[in-house]
Amino acid sequence: MNNFEYKNPTKILFGKGQIERLSEEIPRDAKVMMLYGGGSIKRTGIYEQVTKALLGYNLLEYGGIPPNPEYNVLMGALKVIKEEKVDFLLAVGGGSVIDGTKFLSAAAFFEGDNPWELLTKGKPVMKGMPFGTVLTLPATGSEMNSGLVITREETKEKLSTGGPALYPQFSVLDPEVVKSIPQQQLANGVADAYMHVMEQYMTYPMGGLIQDRFAEGILQTLIEVAPAIMKDPSDYKAAANFMWSCTMALNGLISKGVSEDWSVHMMGHELTALFGIDHARTLAILAPSHYQYNFETKKGKLAQYAERVWNVTEGTEDEKAKAGIKKTEEFFHSLDIKTKLSDYTKDYEGTAEEVAKRFTKRGWVKIGEHGTLTPEDAKKIVEMSY
Ligand code: NZQ
Numbered sequence: 440m441n442n443f444e445y446k447n448p449t450k451i452l453f454g455k456g457q458i459e460r461l462s463e464e465i466p467r468d469a470k471v472m473m474l475y476g477g478g479s480i481k482r483t484g485i486y487e488q489v490t491k492a493l494l495g496y497n498l499l500e501y502g503g504i505p506p507n508p509e510y511n512v513l514m515g516a517l518k519v520i521k522e523e524k525v526d527f528l529l530a531v532g533g534g535s536v537i538d539g540t541k542f543l544s545a546a547a548f549f550e551g552d553n554p555w556e557l558l559t560k561g562k563p564v565m566k567g568m569p570f571g572t573v574l575t576l577p578a579t580g581s582e583m584n585s586g587l588v589i590t591r592e593e594t595k596e597k598l599s600t601g602g603p604a605l606y607p608q609f610s611v612l613d614p615e616v617v618k619s620i621p622q623q624q625l626a627n628g629v630a631d632a633y634m635h636v637m638e639q640y641m642t643y644p645m646g647g648l649i650q651d652r653f654a655e656g657i658l659q660t661l662i663e664v665a666p667a668i669m670k671d672p673s674d675y676k677a678a679a680n681f682m683w684s685c686t687m688a689l690n691g692l693i694s695k696g697v698s699e700d701w702s703v704h705m706m707g708h709e710l711t712a713l714f715g716i717d718h719a720r721t722l723a724i725l726a727p728s729h730y731q732y733n734f735e736t737k738k739g740k741l742a743q744y745a746e747r748v749w750n751v752t753e754g755t756e757d758e759k760a761k762a763g764i765k766k767t768e769e770f771f772h773s774l775d776i777k778t779k780l781s782d783y784t785k786d787y788e789g790t791a792e793e794v795a796k797r798f799t800k801r802g803w804v805k806i807g808e809h810g811t812l813t814p815e816d817a818k819k820i821v822e823m824s825y
């Protein structure tokens with residue numbers, strides 16, 4: 440196991456009725472801006488719960504943050520934050536609203552004319568406006584990590600950054616919000632969390648025994664609760680386990696001391712930037728090809744995964760590893776998620792070359808757990824996913 444440091448300062452308020460406790464977490468004299476998405480929170484009653492909990496606060500609101508949070512929309516919010524001297528941000532939404540709020544937290548304290556540089560310069564964010572979140576969609580883990588991903592439609596880019604200043608001060612996780620989530624988003628949430636675990640686990644056996652068991656436990660829990668959630672999102676037991684699994688999948692814990700390989704996410708973001716495909720679905724498109732392409736370096740872990748997560752007990756290491764890839768793809772299909780790029784767009788020709796070009800331009804020339812995956816490899820993986 441590698442040496443590591445671990446600090447996660449986000450306070451979690453988990454369970455039914457926790458939204459009521461918002462006022463315990465936000466300073467009374469704060470000027471608060473509540474940020475939200477396209478309006479689901481008004482239909483679900485979450486908006487009402489939040490505003491009720493914050494009665495008496497100096498509260499502004501800014502809605503309309505779209506899925507894959509758009510830079511230009513956020514720049515509109517930034518203007519208001521500065522004009523109104525807002526000093527506390529509250530994200531009420533899924534990963535897009537939370538990531539958008541993290542960007543605003545950083546942008547509010549950014550010294551310079553062009554906050555887009557927060558995403559292009561690759562510097563960790565060390566200063567940000569305090570913020571908290573009310574999670575409405577389990578998926579990304581953004582509620583308990585310090586990363587964010589922002590989209591810019593005019594240049595068809597989707598870039599990420601993060602830093603120690605961008606952990607939420609608190610996050611409210613009430614599993615009752617799950618009951619209003621549409622099937623497509625529930626499936627996305629399960630698949631995204633599943634792939635977060637895989638990106639921190641599917642490398643090679645390196646002696647992180649507890650990390651492996653944590654990861655396998657989260658995968659098995661997601662596999663166990665997925666059918667119940669899809670059948671009845673108001674099943675509280677399933678919703679609570681789904682929600683906590685998604686948070687645990689990407690709050691930094693399971694990757695400590697072990698290698699990671701975020702290649703599928705890196706390639707996936709390009710598919711969202713180019714075609715607008717839902718984030719989780721891009722991962723389902725690419726993961727099987729990625730594991731197939733890197734079979735020789737990953738087969739030890741793939742076989743372990745097949746055995747422990749999917750109970751594949753028969754066969755050689757190679758056969759088990761292959762079964763692991765097959766089971767992964769079948770799991771996505773069980774969520775009604777298609778796993779080929781051509782299922783989502785007819786314009787896929789040239790995508791692999793474009794992804795490789797972008798990787799090269801950004802200097803992403805040696806990625807993966809061994810630092811050996813080149814843009815040429817990424818091109819082949821994307822091609823295999825057509
Ligand atoms: O916008 P509204 O009207 O609120 O509707 C949303 C949105 O259309 C809806 N929704 C959310 N909660 C709901 C609900 N509908 C009914 N009932 C509820 N309770 O769901 C739709 C999708 O929301 P979004 O926030 O876009 O989804 P998700 O949480 O999957 O976030 C995706 C974004 O997060 C990024 C992705 O790249 C993408 O931009 N990621 C962020 C990560 C992070 N910060 O750590 C890691 C991830 O790998 C990911 O890259």
Ligand code: ZN
Nearest residue numbers: 579631635704
């Ligand atoms: Zn993801």
